[in-house]
Amino acid sequence: MSYAYLFKYIIIGDTGVGKSCLLLQFTDKRFQPVHDLTIGVEFGARMITIDNKPIKLQIWDTAGQESFRSITRSYYRGAAGALLVYDITRRETFNHLASWLEDARQHANANMTIMLIGNKCDLAHRRAVSTEEGEQFAKEHGLIFMEASAKTAQNVEEAFIKTAATIYKKIQDGVFDVSNESYGIKVGYGGIPGPSGGRDGPSAAAGGCCS
Amino acid sequence: MLESELHDLSDDADYAASQQQGSASMMLGSDSAKQSSPRDGAEIVFQKDNVAIHPTQFASERISGRLKLIKQSSSLFMTWIPYKGHNSEARLSDKDRSLYTIRAVPFTDIRSIRRHNPALGWQYIIVVLSSGLAHPPLYFYSGGVKEFLATIKQHVLLVRSAEDANIFLVNDFQNTLQRTLSSLELPRAVPLACGPSDMSVDESILNENQERADNGVNSGSLSVTQFHGRPRHKAHDPARDLSIQVLEKFSLVTKFARETTSQLFGENHSNGFSANERRTHIQANLDHSKNSSNVVENTSEKSPVALDSHEFDNLSLIWGKPRQPPLGSEEWIIFLDSEGRVTDSEALRKRVFYGGLDHELRNEVWGLLLGYYPYESTYAEREFLKSVKKLEYENIKNQWQSISSAQAKRFTKFRERKGLIEKDVVRTDRSLAFYEGDDNPNINILRDILLTYSFYNFDLGYCQGMSDLLSPILFVMDDESEAFWCFVALMERLGPNFNRDQNGMHSQLFALSKLVELLDSPLHNYFKQRDCLNYFFCFRWILIQFKREFEYEKTMRLWEVLWTHYPSEHLHLYVCVAILKRYRGKIMGEVMDFDTLLKFINELSGHIDLDATLRDAEALCICAGENGAARIPPGTPPSLPVDDGSFYVQQDDEVL
Numbered sequence: 001m002s003y004a005y006l007f008k009y010i011i012i013g014d015t016g017v018g019k020s021c022l023l024l025q026f027t028d029k030r031f032q033p034v035h036d037l038t039i040g041v042e043f044g045a046r047m048i049t050i051d052n053k054p055i056k057l058q059i060w061d062t063a064g065q066e067s068f069r070s071i072t073r074s075y076y077r078g079a080a081g082a083l084l085v086y087d088i089t090r091r092e093t094f095n096h097l098a099s100w101l102e103d104a105r106q107h108a109n110a111n112m113t114i115m116l117i118g119n120k121c122d123l124a125h126r127r128a129v130s131t132e133e134g135e136q137f138a139k140e141h142g143l144i145f146m147e148a149s150a151k152t153a154q155n156v157e158e159a160f161i162k163t164a165a166t167i168y169k170k171i172q173d174g175v176f177d178v179s180n181e182s183y184g185i186k187v188g189y190g191g192i193p194g195p196s197g198g199r200d201g202p203s204a205a206a207g208g209c210c211s
Numbered sequence: 212m213l214e215s216e217l218h219d220l221s222d223d224a225d226y227a228a229s230q231q232q233g234s235a236s237m238m239l240g241s242d243s244a245k246q247s248s249p250r251d252g253a254e255i256v257f258q259k260d261n262v263a264i265h266p267t268q269f270a271s272e273r274i275s276g277r278l279k280l281i282k283q284s285s286s287l288f289m290t291w292i293p294y295k296g297h298n299s300e301a302r303l304s305d306k307d308r309s310l311y312t313i314r315a316v317p318f319t320d321i322r323s324i325r326r327h328n329p330a331l332g333w334q335y336i337i338v339v340l341s342s343g344l345a346h347p348p349l350y351f352y353s354g355g356v357k358e359f360l361a362t363i364k365q366h367v368l369l370v371r372s373a374e375d376a377n378i379f380l381v382n383d384f385q386n387t388l389q390r391t392l393s394s395l396e397l398p399r400a401v402p403l404a405c406g407p408s409d410m411s412v413d414e415s416i417l418n419e420n421q422e423r424a425d426n427g428v429n430s431g432s433l434s435v436t437q438f439h440g441r442p443r444h445k446a447h448d449p450a451r452d453l454s455i456q457v458l459e460k461f462s463l464v465t466k467f468a469r470e471t472t473s474q475l476f477g478e479n480h481s482n483g484f485s486a487n488e489r490r491t492h493i494q495a496n497l498d499h500s501k502n503s504s505n506v507v508e509n510t511s512e513k514s515p516v517a518l519d520s521h522e523f524d525n526l527s528l529i530w531g532k533p534r535q536p537p538l539g540s541e542e543w544i545i546f547l548d549s550e551g552r553v554t555d556s557e558a559l560r561k562r563v564f565y566g567g568l569d570h571e572l573r574n575e576v577w578g579l580l581l582g583y584y585p586y587e588s589t590y591a592e593r594e595f596l597k598s599v600k601k602l603e604y605e606n607i608k609n610q611w612q613s614i615s616s617a618q619a620k621r622f623t624k625f626r627e628r629k630g631l632i633e634k635d636v637v638r639t640d641r642s643l644a645f646y647e648g649d650d651n652p653n654i655n656i657l658r659d660i661l662l663t664y665s666f667y668n669f670d671l672g673y674c675q676g677m678s679d680l681l682s683p684i685l686f687v688m689d690d691e692s693e694a695f696w697c698f699v700a701l702m703e704r705l706g707p708n709f710n711r712d713q714n715g716m717h718s719q720l721f722a723l724s725k726l727v728e729l730l731d732s733p734l735h736n737y738f739k740q741r742d743c744l745n746y747f748f749c750f751r752w753i754l755i756q757f758k759r760e761f762e763y764e765k766t767m768r769l770w771e772v773l774w775t776h777y778p779s780e781h782l783h784l785y786v787c788v789a790i791l792k793r794y795r796g797k798i799m800g801e802v803m804d805f806d807t808l809l810k811f812i813n814e815l816s817g818h819i820d821l822d823a824t825l826r827d828a829e830a831l832c833i834c835a836g837e838n839g840a841a842r843i844p845p846g847t848p849p850s851l852p853v854d855d856g857s858f859y860v861q862q863d864d865e866v867l
């Protein structure tokens with residue numbers, strides 16, 4: 001399928017916070033309690049539309065276990081967006097956010113858009129991290145923030161799309177040189193080049209059309 | 212079994228054995244009608260003794276054998292079977308013998324035969340297959356080349372090449388594909404395999420390499436550059452890929468043959484190259500796989516014929532042994548004495564290696580393969596061990612079961628471990644009937660075993676991936692204690708995969724990179740160029756022994772094969788190489804970068820042909836031989852760590 005842009009996303013965060021479930025909810029629109037823990041990385045993809053333009057999200061769902069980090073770090077390279085996930089019912093997953101951020105800052109490109117997600121908000125009765133704490137952390141570190149539930153699908157769609165919209169805005173503002181793929185953005189055929197110019201888009205001059 | 216059936220058809224057992232295997236090489240033929248074995252109504256139309264090959268550069272080291280032409284209905288086959296125990300050199304192993312054996316090659320698979328009449332020494336021929344593969348030179352120590360060619364001429368169309376009177380093109384008009392193939396220009400594969408009497412052709416290769424060398428750093432990476440430059444569709448030409456693949460594999464064999472030839476007849480012919488220059492050239496190329504693939508790339512650029520992918524699969528390795536049906540209970544009894552001891556564990560391991568086990572035997576045999584039960588134990592001893600071990604298991608299990616909740620509050624490490632395991636067992640193979648559904652008791656057994664293991668080996672503890680390894684073991688053993696001890700035995704081998712610092716994984720990935728460098732240097736150079744030498748894309752394969760790459764039954768089959776440690780305890784690394792080699796054309800042709808490659812490899816899951824891969828892996832392992840073993844640093848899992856402290860330090864910072 002043709003797209004105007006392709007964005008590479010990574011999903012990071014402690015093991016068991018629900019990264020794979022968020023991905024499955026987003027790509028397949030279902031909560032899948034029967035699935036395997038992630039070893040290395042799994043891939044997902046979905047088309048979305050922003051500003052009437054088709055955008056393909058290529059999503060890398062990484063393994064959260066600490067000892068896999070030396071491997072999973074190598075997946076950060078060239079990601080345009082990251083979903084940093086913690087589990088609102090497990091305090092330690094929130095406490096580890098700083099070290100995840102540090103990894104991201106070190107191994108991903110500086111302009112990567114990061115969305116902080118407090119997952120499992122359906123389990124409000126077991127909440128161990130308040131919404132305000134999440135908001136506060138996001139604010140301090142310049143992240144977008146949402147609480148979500150992979151189980152009920154609450155805010156899942158929004159989290160992925162809001163991240164894409166932010167990246168898209170950065171392109172419009174000329175923050176990225178989209179011809180440089182290390183930013184995790186590819187310009188597709190039939191796509192619209194950003195202000196800094198598209199790499200390959202013969203129909204670029206045709207305006208907003210995305211056929 | 213089969214063998215006795217075959218015996219009356221031939222006077223020597225080797226021949227019979229070769230026929231058994233021959234059916235596989237015949238399946239390589241593109242004419243499906245010829246898949247039947249030539250044993251019915253087969254007629255030997257030519258037979259020559261003292262036909263030998265030289266596997267090394269020492270003239271004294273030769274493998275002698277019998278060359279035959281066999282006619283069956285309208286097809287002609289060639290076989291060359293080394294004599295058993297007649298080798299002039301005891302150093303030649305059975306491996307060598309079976310490696311070089313030519314098993315019933317149908318003439319439809321032969322493209323040409325090249326005759327060499329050196330001024331000094333014996334006449335020899337080189338048989339080139341339509342795949343581009345060439346067999347090592349066959350030396351006729353008792354003469355008979357002319358007679359050999361004359362006999363062929365009586366049965367298949369043999370045309371002398373217009374360009375070279377010593378090249379005979381073979382044609383079998385029953386088969387249109389073959390007709391097309393053999394009408395092609397003679398492949399450059401011929402000069403690669405030929406001896407010094409054809410220096411003019413060799414020279415052209417040298418020049419070619421010279422040209423390339425002028426443009427870049429080394430011929431290896433150059434061949435890759437070249438690869439990129441070509442139009443895309445070329446990269447997908449399976450015939451091309453095939454010839455590279457086969458030729459590379461073969462080049463390891465031919466290397467010896469070629470050096471032999473030089474040694475045997477000296478280099479002092481009136482050609483432009485002195486022996487020294489020639490040697491330097493060979494040295495400079497480091498290994499022939501670089502060299503050969505350059506050569507082949509040229510060949511196939513001229514080749515308009517593409518074999519279909521099915522054929523490509525069948526053809527991918529000429530000396531890979533056919534897989535056998537799994538070992539069943541009737542045959543299993545034969546391996547045991549009356550009290551249940553395995554009398555010949557090597558034979559058992561070999562049998563399991565080639566066929567795996569019937570599912571109902573796994574329960575009995577896995578414990579032996581894993582080393583939990585000694586091969587020499589009797590039925591009674593195993594029963595006894597089982598009961599002793601059961602008590603021991605209960606004791607270890609009791610260690611954590613007796614931790615009260617009050618105590619657990621002050622035992623964070625325990626709580627964390629337990630929590631982690633509980634999170635993971637509900638995410639392990641839940642789509643299988645055995646683990647499916649809420650409150651499935653098998654999930655609790657998984658948890659108990661893993662938690663008990665983390666007390667049994669507290670230092671290693673629990674790490675993700677372990678539940679993947681335990682799941683099939685519990686499924687097969689269907690007994691908590693037995694599954695635990697088999698898992699313990701497996702972790703004796705694979706424990707380092709789960710070291711916190713990942714050094715066990717890194718050393719295996721490093722060894723893998725060394726093997727690919729040996730067995731497929733263009734691919735190695737490609738990975739190097741693309742910054743993929745860390746081989747992280749093979750991480751999951753190695754960590755959990757391909758568990759996520761195959762369906763459950765296939766995984767169990769692969770595991771029991773790997774556990775035999777039959778051709779090598781590092782066979783799993785050769786399996787990695789085999790898979791990569793299968794897709795090398797696509798990987799390089801589509802110029803995959805790290806991200807694309809990782810995704811591609813991930814998505815191979817469920818699409819890998821296990822039997823073909825195992826065949827390739829075995830052949831690669833044999834092919835690599837000691838060279839391969841030497842590339843794998845001591846202490847690389849599943850080898851036991853070496854104690855001198857100097858083990859596999861990754862001095863090479865290419866990796867990591």
Ligand SMILES: Nc1nc2c(ncn2[C@@H]2O[C@H](COP(=O)(O)OP(=O)(O)OP(=O)(O)O)[C@@H](O)[C@H]2O)c(=O)[nH]1
Nearest residue numbers: 015016017018019020021038063064120149150151
């Ligand atoms: N109630 C609830 N449970 C969830 C939610 N998301 C995930 N889970 C559960 O949390 C567990 C872990 O989810 P995964 O998606 O596998 O976690 P992960 O982050 O991918 O973990 P790793 O692959 O190990 O890194 C699963 O058993 C899910 O059923 C959620 O939104 N609500």
Ligand SMILES: [Mg+2]
Nearest residue numbers: 019020037038
């Ligand atoms: Mg996951």
